[in-house]
Amino acid sequence: MTTQDPLAASMLAMAISRPGGPDVLEARNLPLPEPGPGEVLIRVGAAGINGPDLAQRRGQYDPPPGASPLPGLEVAGVIAARGPGAERHAMGARVMALTNGGGYAEYVAVPEGQVLPMPVGWSFAEAAALPETWFTITQTLVMRAGLAAGMNVLVHGAAGGIGGAAIQIATILSAKAIGVVSSPEKAAYARRLGAVATIDRNEDIAERVMALTDGHGADRVVDIIGGPMAAINVAASARMGHIVQVSTLEGGTAQVPLRQMMAKGLTLSGSTLRPQTSATKAAIAARIEEDLLPALERPGWIKPRITPFALKEAARAHEAMESRGHIGKLVLVTAFGAAAEPGP
Numbered sequence: 434m435t436t437q438d439p440l441a442a443s444m445l446a447m448a449i450s451r452p453g454g455p456d457v458l459e460a461r462n463l464p465l466p467e468p469g470p471g472e473v474l475i476r477v478g479a480a481g482i483n484g485p486d487l488a489q490r491r492g493q494y495d496p497p498p499g500a501s502p503l504p505g506l507e508v509a510g511v512i513a514a515r516g517p518g519a520e521r522h523a524m525g526a527r528v529m530a531l532t533n534g535g536g537y538a539e540y541v542a543v544p545e546g547q548v549l550p551m552p553v554g555w556s557f558a559e560a561a562a563l564p565e566t567w568f569t570i571t572q573t574l575v576m577r578a579g580l581a582a583g584m585n586v587l588v589h590g591a592a593g594g595i596g597g598a599a600i601q602i603a604t605i606l607s608a609k610a611i612g613v614v615s616s617p618e619k620a621a622y623a624r625r626l627g628a629v630a631t632i633d634r635n636e637d638i639a640e641r642v643m644a645l646t647d648g649h650g651a652d653r654v655v656d657i658i659g660g661p662m663a664a665i666n667v668a669a670s671a672r673m674g675h676i677v678q679v680s681t682l683e684g685g686t687a688q689v690p691l692r693q694m695m696a697k698g699l700t701l702s703g704s705t706l707r708p709q710t711s712a713t714k715a716a717i718a719a720r721i722e723e724d725l726l727p728a729l730e731r732p733g734w735i736k737p738r739i740t741p742f743a744l745k746e747a748a749r750a751h752e753a754m755e756s757r758g759h760i761g762k763l764v765l766v767t768a769f770g771a772a773a774e775p776g777p
Contacts, residue, residue, distance in 0.1 A: 435515045435524070440465055440474075445767075446503055446538035447747040452492025455751035458504075458537075466501065466535065466542040468516035473545050475528065476513040478557030478770030479741070480505045480536040482750050482763040483565045483594060484657075484680055485707060490751065496534045497708045504747075505536020506707065508543075509551055509560035510770070519545045527551040529560040531568045531714055533707065537747055539767050546715025549722055552729040555736065557770045562737045562762035566598035569679055569706050570655070571725070572717050574599060575606070577702060578653055578675040582607035587642055587651035587669055589658050591628060592619035594762045595679060597737055599655045600626045605728045608653075611645055613638060622760050625735050639668035650674065660684020663701075667693050678703040682757075737761045744768070 448461045468474045486504040488494035496502055509529040512522050522528055522545060530548040535541040551560045574580050586603045590596040591612025603610040604627035612623035612631045620631040632641045642651050650671030656662055659681030666676045667690050676699065694701070706714075728734065738761030742750040750763050 438513075440513060441539070444539035445744060446535075447505075447744060447765075448503055449490050452490070455490070455748040455755070457490060458748045458751065460745050463538070465540045468514055468519065468542040470517045471519050471545055472516040472542050473512050473519050473522055473548060474514035474516075474540055474542050475508055475510045475530060475548070476769055477508045477536065477539055477541055477767050478510040478773060479508065479561035479767065480538075480744070480765045481507040481561045481563075481565060481594070482747075482754055482765065483507065484682075484754075485565075485705075486537075487751060487754060494707075500533040500707070501535030501541070503535040503537055505534065505538065505541070505765075506532055507561055507564035508532055508536045508541055509557040513540065515545075516542075521545045522548055522550075527560075529564050531564040531706075531718070537744065537765060539744070539769065544711040544715070546711060547718055549718055549726065552726065554730065556774050558739050558741050558764045558766055558774070559736050561764050562594065562739055563598070565706070566594040566762075567602065567721055567725070568714065568717050569595060569704075570598045570602050571721050572706065572709075572713075573677045573679055573702070573704050574653060574655055575602065576717065576720060577704070578677050578700075580606055580608055580653055584608040584652035585642075585646045585649065585671065586610045587613065587638075587654045587666070588623075588628070589613045589634075589654075589656045589662065590682075591623035591626075591631065592760045593657070594737070595655070595657050596623070597626050597761065600628050601735075602725060603627070605725055611642060611651070619760055622738065626737075627735070638665050642669040646671070653677065655679065657681075658683050660687055663687035663689050667697070667699060670697055670699050673698045675700040675702065739764050741766050743771070
């Protein structure tokens with residue numbers, strides 16, 4: 434292992450003591466992970482909070498074999514050490530990364546192919562809000578569903594992390610995002626991110642999509658809701674459309690109108706990111722770096738709205754996430770991150 438400066442003897446981490454509510458997250462003093470071949474050790478400045486973290490805490494989403502049992506799937510920080518053969522990122526470089534777990538800690542080991550340079554001018558907290566959602570949308574909507582310029586994209590949960598990423602990635606690739614939201618404030622935020630229109634989820638969504646697209650429908654749908662929304666997505670879809678299922682916040686089973694799907698020639702695909710191989714995740718990272726990251730440094734680019742919490746406040750952050758009233762992303766900031774980038 435190669436290091437630039439002496440490393441700490443131990444680190445603060447937030448562990449899951451048992452399956453349950455937010456109160457099962459507890460602070461522990463743990464040894465630093467050691468980066469293996471092809472891995473880097475990141476000193477974490479901030480870690481993003483995502484739906485899979487909540488599912489893992491409840492005992493519904495176990496880490497894959499060999500992954501850290503600690504929650505946390507995305508971080509931003511600096512390269513603190515490099516394992517054998519890890520040479521892509523310089524010591525001390527400011528980076529953001531998709532982890533395989535372990536992000537709720539002061540240090541985390543990550544395969545170097547899952548690590549991306551932080552955009553210039555971005556804080557740790559802002560950058561930590563990107564990897565999990567951008568990897569998810571790039572893999573499902575772009576690489577699998579073949580998002581292309583000019584397509585109409587219906588985005589559920591448009592003011593959240595996944596929804597915001599879908600809107601911004603669609604905009605970068607010259608597609609037209611239509612956001613589904615639950616309040617005027619969330620609608621305004623989705624439009625700031627690039628949505629060409631928004632729909633209140635209490636409206637007739639399919640009818641509004643058809644009106645907004647001159648009867649064409651949505652070429653692609655990004656759904657985090659599930660349950661009864663599945664049938665609505667089919668009704669809202671254009672011929673040869675593709676519905677991307679990335680979460681099921683309101684139901685893991687659904688009655689799907691199969692004849693309507695067949696008549697329209699629709700595709701429905703689902704995916705989870707964490708169990709994917711490091712090679713697959715590295716390929717997603719390469720696509721993001723080549724096609725999407727340059728846009729994040731453009732003048733006037735709208736960064737995601739961030740609500741920060743201290744690392745030890747992970748339980749309070751989970752409570753806020755579960756309330757589903759937040760806009761943008763919730764982020765945990767370490768002592769290192771707070772000291773390196775103090776707030777106003």
